[in-house]
Amino acid sequence: MNIREISKLAGVSPAAVSIVINNRKGVSASTREHVKRIMEQYNYHPQKRGSKNKKSSAETNKILFLKHRKHGMLVEENQGFISAIMDSIEAECRKLQFDLNIIISDNQFVETIHSIDFSSYIGMIVLATELDWNLYKTLLDIPIPFVVVDNNVPSIPCSTVSIDNWGNVYRALEFCISLGHTEIAYFRSNLEIQNFKERRSSFYESSRILGLSCSSLHEFSLTPTLLGSYKDLKKTLQKFKPQLPSCAFADNDSIAIGAIKALKEVGYRVPDDISVIGFDDIPYSAITSPPLTTIRVSRQEIGCLSVQQLLRICENRSHLSKTQVPGELIIRNSVK
Template sequence: MTLKELAKIAGVSPSTVSLVLNNRVGVGDAKRREILDLLEKYNFNIPKKSGFDKNLMFLKYIRHGMIVEENAGFISTIMDSIEAECRNEGYNLSIIISENCLENTLQNIDFTKFSGLFVLGTELDATSYPLLSKIPIPYIVIDNIMPGFNCNAISMSNEEMVHRALCHLAAMGHKSIGYLKSSAKSQNFDERAFSFRNTALELGLDFDEAHEFLLEPTLLHSYHDMKEYLKKGVSLPNCFFADNDTIAIGAIKALKEYKYKIPENVSVMGFDDIHFAEINSPSLSTMSVPKKLIGFTALKHLHMAIENKDFCNVKTKIGGEIIVRLSTQPCST
């Protein structure tokens, strides 16, 4: 009998049976006893941990896809890094995709076959965090620091990196600044917005609320959204910071169509250093995120969590570097 078949007899999800098998909290005493009795009744073959200590899973969660799928290789580079590191360390990695059905996905995973789990948290919102509490094996959330929620997590140091980006623009003599802000919510974007406003105030930069443009974080929609602002004849600052490179590149295309010269009229700085940043015209100045390092560190931390139950609620932020290209230049006014 498989775990899924036994779960059906018990009238629970496979993940609930996994919780009982792994002696985890989250199942009431009566239901736990019922499941244990069924395990005994059907002589359920409980797999020994040693048989699965090299099996890991990567759960790619997609809520709307605008950040996970549209940011031109950012997530895939992290996933490729994890896959390569797993091969190097002798782990078997399975990948599962959950499209806006996280609860159902978690209920149907047979966790007894895996010793650890990576959860892509880029598009996770706070309302979904509690669903992760039912995961009965060690796991680490990637690309979301999960504030206020106890778990292992790794992400980039958004606040510090935005601070460095604005300091760089200020050092080039820019006084007025605009914000190309994502219209889609994410924890990373929230942290960048917080740092943008605080840093602009700290540096004495002139930030007018009218210069905050909400753009959808896809190449096509950021371009169209920026054109809608330009059609209204809005005034522009002498530089922009964008929530990510995808937004910056779409906005630059719209600005060029309206005869703005980049960077002579407006400097633009992005965030992430995706592949398109270097080949864009002009090439995009940006904050480079060490994507391969995130993947490498995620595996190391998951391994430690598997080996040591006290390795828990470890939150890691990884910093990045400024990449100066042709979309920014010293202010001439």
């Protein structure tokens, strides 16, 4: 007998059997007792982790992490945001005694999914920050339990752990209103990913609800990297010399920091002439000049929730949920 055979006899997933064997949290008391009875009935005595013969245990304790990159601007260049999520997932797997295998898909999501041998894994976590909407349906080709991270993948019936973009943007604009700002510019990303779509929707709806004026003349489409946003905004400011409102919201911190550099080089004082607020709280935000007011979302919580949610699905394939993680406002000196 092995874990997969026991799981079939018990009517549960291999992950649930593994959880019982290793005496970890993640299954109900009734499931735990049921699995133990099946093991006793079939005289199954598993090898302990760390013993010489641990082949069967290792084969059923593997989780696959797929990191999808379309262009890498957000997965690689967002200054530690994504890597912190990955570190948290790895730490949670290690704490729960699961092996984590990582593979990378470089703009070949469909080909990568169809080339994976899923038989070695109990479940899968997909980093879908840069995943295009037209590829969402490919997720349904994954034959094992899976959780999507950093993308809400609307309209697809799957479990996700993502950012509460709507609520966090509202919180940022509410703070601007509280300091007396009545008009706001929008430094938005020129890349169409789900996070930015949700932030843009919230920006305009929240502005309407809060009574904050936001003219289309004050919307600037910028590359969502430090260097890209700096070059794009500086070029626009030098060419058109627009009259800017007293405050600006940026889709992420990379855009905000690049924009601040461009604003200062063409003669604006931040925050005296224009305040800037960002989103993500990347490490550079605390040391830029001036330090950036921003929204912080816990990368550690996103990572932990992803693993915990995956284990629940392994126990019950119908246990699907879309979790959104709230953030907190980090007040520094870029908003007057």
